[in-house]
Amino acid sequence: MVTKRKAKAPECGLLIDYEYCTGCYACQVACAQEHHWPAGMGGIRVQEVVQALPNDRAYLAFIPFPTELCVLCAARTRKGLQPACVQHCMAACMKYGKIEDLVKEMTKPRMVLWAPRA
Amino acid sequence: MIVRTTAWSAGPGCHGGCGVLAHIEDGKLVKIEGDPDHPINRGRLCARCLAMTQYVDHPERLRSPRKRVGERGENKWVDISWEEAYDLIEEKMGNIREEYGPESMVFSMGTGRDVGAWICLLAYNYGSPNVMFALSGIGCYSPRIAASETVLGDYCVFDGGQWLPKGHDDPRYEVPETIVIWGYNINASCPDNIFGHWVTDLMKKGSKVICIDPRLSFFASRADKWLQLRPGTDGALAMGFLNVLINEGLYDRAFVEKWTNAPHLIRSDTGTLLRASDLIAGGSPDDFVVWDTVSGAPVIWDSANQEFRSPGVAPALEIPADQCAVHLADESSVPVKTVWSTFCAEVAKYPVDRVAKITWLKPEDIIEAARLYANSKPATIQWGVAIDMTPAITPTSMAIAALWCITGNLDTPGGQVIARPAFGAVAYALPGQRGPIKLPDMESDKTRIARDRYGVLSEFIWRAQTDVTLEQIFTGKPYPVKGMWIQACNLIGGIGYDPKRWVKALKKLDFVCVVDTFMTPTAELADIVLPAATFLEKDGIRSWWTPLESIVKAMEVDGCRPDNEINFELAKRFNPDIKWANLHELLDEIVSPSGMTFDELAERGWELPPDGDPSAPYLRHERGLLRPDGKPGFKTPSGKMELYSVLRERWGFEPLPHHEEPPFSPVSSPELYEQYPLILSTGRRSPVYFNSEHRNIPWLREVDPDPVVELHPETGASLGIGDGEWVWIENMFGKCRLKAKLTPIVPRWMASATHGWWYPEHEGAEPSLRGVWDSSTNQLLPMGYQGKDGLGTHAKCTLCKVYRAHTAPPGAYALPGGGVIGGATSTAATGAGPAPGHAARRGGVSTGSGKEA
Numbered sequence: 001m002v003t004k005r006k007a008k009a010p011e012c013g014l015l016i017d018y019e020y021c022t023g024c025y026a027c028q029v030a031c032a033q034e035h036h037w038p039a040g041m042g043g044i045r046v047q048e049v050v051q052a053l054p055n056d057r058a059y060l061a062f063i064p065f066p067t068e069l070c071v072l073c074a075a076r077t078r079k080g081l082q083p084a085c086v087q088h089c090m091a092a093c094m095k096y097g098k099i100e101d102l103v104k105e106m107t108k109p110r111m112v113l114w115a116p117r118a
Numbered sequence: 119m120i121v122r123t124t125a126w127s128a129g130p131g132c133h134g135g136c137g138v139l140a141h142i143e144d145g146k147l148v149k150i151e152g153d154p155d156h157p158i159n160r161g162r163l164c165a166r167c168l169a170m171t172q173y174v175d176h177p178e179r180l181r182s183p184r185k186r187v188g189e190r191g192e193n194k195w196v197d198i199s200w201e202e203a204y205d206l207i208e209e210k211m212g213n214i215r216e217e218y219g220p221e222s223m224v225f226s227m228g229t230g231r232d233v234g235a236w237i238c239l240l241a242y243n244y245g246s247p248n249v250m251f252a253l254s255g256i257g258c259y260s261p262r263i264a265a266s267e268t269v270l271g272d273y274c275v276f277d278g279g280q281w282l283p284k285g286h287d288d289p290r291y292e293v294p295e296t297i298v299i300w301g302y303n304i305n306a307s308c309p310d311n312i313f314g315h316w317v318t319d320l321m322k323k324g325s326k327v328i329c330i331d332p333r334l335s336f337f338a339s340r341a342d343k344w345l346q347l348r349p350g351t352d353g354a355l356a357m358g359f360l361n362v363l364i365n366e367g368l369y370d371r372a373f374v375e376k377w378t379n380a381p382h383l384i385r386s387d388t389g390t391l392l393r394a395s396d397l398i399a400g401g402s403p404d405d406f407v408v409w410d411t412v413s414g415a416p417v418i419w420d421s422a423n424q425e426f427r428s429p430g431v432a433p434a435l436e437i438p439a440d441q442c443a444v445h446l447a448d449e450s451s452v453p454v455k456t457v458w459s460t461f462c463a464e465v466a467k468y469p470v471d472r473v474a475k476i477t478w479l480k481p482e483d484i485i486e487a488a489r490l491y492a493n494s495k496p497a498t499i500q501w502g503v504a505i506d507m508t509p510a511i512t513p514t515s516m517a518i519a520a521l522w523c524i525t526g527n528l529d530t531p532g533g534q535v536i537a538r539p540a541f542g543a544v545a546y547a548l549p550g551q552r553g554p555i556k557l558p559d560m561e562s563d564k565t566r567i568a569r570d571r572y573g574v575l576s577e578f579i580w581r582a583q584t585d586v587t588l589e590q591i592f593t594g595k596p597y598p599v600k601g602m603w604i605q606a607c608n609l610i611g612g613i614g615y616d617p618k619r620w621v622k623a624l625k626k627l628d629f630v631c632v633v634d635t636f637m638t639p640t641a642e643l644a645d646i647v648l649p650a651a652t653f654l655e656k657d658g659i660r661s662w663w664t665p666l667e668s669i670v671k672a673m674e675v676d677g678c679r680p681d682n683e684i685n686f687e688l689a690k691r692f693n694p695d696i697k698w699a700n701l702h703e704l705l706d707e708i709v710s711p712s713g714m715t716f717d718e719l720a721e722r723g724w725e726l727p728p729d730g731d732p733s734a735p736y737l738r739h740e741r742g743l744l745r746p747d748g749k750p751g752f753k754t755p756s757g758k759m760e761l762y763s764v765l766r767e768r769w770g771f772e773p774l775p776h777h778e779e780p781p782f783s784p785v786s787s788p789e790l791y792e793q794y795p796l797i798l799s800t801g802r803r804s805p806v807y808f809n810s811e812h813r814n815i816p817w818l819r820e821v822d823p824d825p826v827v828e829l830h831p832e833t834g835a836s837l838g839i840g841d842g843e844w845v846w847i848e849n850m851f852g853k854c855r856l857k858a859k860l861t862p863i864v865p866r867w868m869a870s871a872t873h874g875w876w877y878p879e880h881e882g883a884e885p886s887l888r889g890v891w892d893s894s895t896n897q898l899l900p901m902g903y904q905g906k907d908g909l910g911t912h913a914k915c916t917l918c919k920v921y922r923a924h925t926a927p928p929g930a931y932a933l934p935g936g937g938v939i940g941g942a943t944s945t946a947a948t949g950a951g952p953a954p955g956h957a958a959r960r961g962g963v964s965t966g967s968g969k970e971a
């Protein structure tokens with residue numbers, strides 16, 4: 001018999017304003033440093049997305065994606081610190097918080113709210 | 119223990135200045151974070167600094183001085199003690215000084231960082247004026263500074279509120295309405311002492327962006343106006359902007375009349391400035407002449423006293439053609455015109471249609487961008503190294519400086535803010551500045567290579583001209599070059615064009631010493647290599663521009679020594695009369711204009727100069743803060759911002775801004791363009807590397823594992839090149855192998871290549887030299903094509919063809935230890951970075967040719 005797996009609702013997340021993400025990779029390296037990940041692993045991966053547009057134009061975007069290894073910096077946030085990626089984000093385009101609060105801050109286009117873990 | 123200090127080479131490599139908190143446990147760096155209080159970065163930190171734990175503890179870091187035992191380039195070394203190294207250096211360099219004179223030693227530096235001061239300290243105390251910035255045409259930054267100093271007496275940067283104690287929140291600050299990002303992927307490299315993300319901060323506050331870049335950068339993607347110009351035509355574009363501004367009256371006429379030399383008269387017979395000495399017997403050649411509309415007669419402008427010789431003068435900007443003859447002291451009469459008419463006539467040679475043809479832009483885009491810039495109050499321009507990448511660098515910079523000024527944005531909040539070292543505290547001679555580190559006398563400067571050939575080198579840039587130096591190593595004329603001291607400078611693997619010729623040059627020398635943190639292709643050719651400390655392992659200061667910052671020793675790495683300590687020790691050996699007993703006395707003297715000692719500064723971390731200090735904004739020309747005499751005006755020969763340059767006239771170069779075609783382009787060499795039909799622009803920045811550094815730092819290498827050339831998908835398709843395929847880039851000078859990245863962010867006519875590539879993981883001995891011949895784009899760039907004034911180069915505007923390579927460079931890269939520094943093993947790939955299997959994958963030939971077309 002199949003039983004429906006009950007996922008716990010996530011409480012906290014990361015709000016990214018990717019309009020301003022410059023693809024600097026600081027978040028990725030900050031996470032690796034904080035959690036001692038070897039190269040090739042980490043809590044966040046920055047992806048380049050180039051979309052060709054009509055009239056021979058294009059748009060260049062970067063999306064920081066929290067991976068299976070993101071623990072939302074629980075040890076830091078317990079101490080009242082920002083997650084390592086959020087603190088060091090060069091464009092200050094990442095925010096950590098309660099999902100219900102972050103939702104209220106989605107007041108402009110080109111944003112994404114990640115809930116990597118419960 | 120948490121140590122608060124300032125990041126500035128060695129280590130992160132950039133022009134630095136960010137405040138960091140170094141977490142030290144048992145003398146080891148365990149973590150590094152941004153200092154939330156620091157005015158430059160406010161808690162942020164980029165990938166390069168965040169990877170410092172992998173840098174300081176790197177297993178391949180040099181940890182002992184070493185002496186060559188085989189031939190140069192055989193990679194055979196024996197470790198020696200510091201004492202032995204110093205003795206050897208003293209002996210070898212001492213012999214050169216004795217036999218050939220001190221000028222026969224050249225001291226080579228890379229991009230302008232902390233080490234500049236310390237190289238000068240050593241060179242000058244040894245007695246040599248030949249400090250060389252190793253890029254052809256000295257083509258990075260100092261040409262722009264020198265050009266700005268030439269016409270304005272000062273340098274400017276964009277105002278991001280960085281020099282106000284409260285930043286954007288300071289009541290004096292205004293957010294720029296428009297920011298022009300010109301030839302600059304500023305967020306990637308934080309070059310020129312500017313924190314690139316100040317621009318994103320301001321975009322969030324509403325600043326519009328005009329982006330001038332052939333490549334779709336982050337800024338270009340979000341710009342209100344993107345000008346995708348042909349590389350090397352920036353001068354024409356700047357002249358086109360001036361043309362629109364002047365024709366449409368979109369300039370600040372009051373500023374032009376009051377603060378520029380626009381009203382000064384030019385003789386129509388000689389085409390040179392009319393001087394008081396022409397006009398009256400006993401007149402000074404340093405005083406100029408205007409046409410007074412009140413008296414209808416010429417009046418002398420007294421440059422020294424910054425005043426007209428008679429009261430109530432209303433100088434004319436234009437003189438009607440029938441009233442323009444002036445009687446001279448020798449009784450003759452000569453027709454004159456104003457600088458403004460002459461400047462406007464030069465600008466009129468660049469109508470928008472012509473500029474569009476030169477730059478490959480649409481005329482309406484040029485006009486709209488010019489109007490947006492001119493109508494925005496305030497507006498600011500931040501220019502990048504692409505500007506230096508044209509042999510007409512000085513006339514191009516003069517045109518851009520004219521834009522700042524005639525739009526009334528000079529030293530205004532949110533405009534173009536004058537940049538001076540905090541409190542005037544400088545270590546060594548920079549354009550417009552002198553510090554305590556100097557040659558014993560001007561006499562010793564006379565032998566500096568090409569000093570007399572290029573006027574600007576005798577006035578603003580205290581360097582040996584690089585291209586001439588390389589030639590002199592081979593010709594021995596006018597005197598032989600016998601040794602080189604190369605510090606924090608990867609001549610062969612990073613900064614030197616035509617690196618094979620530099621290898622030959624190094625092999626001709628009697629003595630080569632390299633100081634660096636790791637072995638590089640350059641270090642492989644040394645006789646002695648000294649291991650340098652990173653910024654975390656030294657005391658120092660930074661005053662470029664402001665605030666004045668301290669660098670304090672947070673830790674030590676066994677065997678390594680700071681550049682400044684190494685050079686101080688050797689300077690003392692070569693000049694026993696050196697003025698300072700120890701390095702800290704020298705640091706004290708450098709920071710003394712601030713009223714602090716080094717220790718007091720270190721206690722505070724940084725200090726912003728107060729309002730009223732010449733290094734604090736705004737409107738310093740009005741407040742008499744720029745000239746040594748305290749009078750309003752500028753530190754130029756005329757005291758004005760010079761639209762027509764007095765110094766350039768004196769040096770025998772064109773005194774007006776203009777455009778010149780780069781040496782290899784569809785216009786200047788159409789025959790070559792047929793053979794090499796793509797415009798090659800090298801030096802595409804990576805956000806995780808600084809020039810040729812950091813390829814050995816795993817967290818950084820995984821972001822950008824391979825040297826990349828960006829090609830438009832249609833260009834790739836037409837050449838049968840697939841995404842990710844290895845390709846040869848070749849031109850009349852050489853070739854190199856890079857990995858094609860097909861992307862519509864570059865135009866169809868361009869190949870945009872990453873620079874500074876060598877492979878730290880490859881064999882050190884020749885012929886490999888750590889793989890430098892595989893992927894160094896500098897093999898396609900010849901030396902000796904500097905501009906007429908010795909400055910400017912062509913790394914971003916030359917020609918090439920691209921074709922499939924079928925093979926990858928040998929020994930393709932895998933992350934050390936399976937991905938980890940320090941022996942742990944990595945397992946999984948997450949898709950973004952290289953992973954086990956990566957190396958094998960990239961060796962294969964892609965079959966994807968044309969798939970994106």
Ligand code: SF4
Nearest residue numbers: 031043070071073085
């Ligand atoms: S929140 Fe913490 S664990 Fe998650 S990506 Fe950011 S730094 Fe890594």
Ligand code: SF4
Nearest residue numbers: 021022024025027089
């Ligand atoms: S640190 Fe911020 S700006 Fe940089 S890549 Fe990550 S999200 Fe983007």
Ligand code: SF4
Nearest residue numbers: 130132134136164167
């Ligand atoms: S820009 Fe980056 S590398 Fe340079 S000092 Fe700042 S954080 Fe360090």
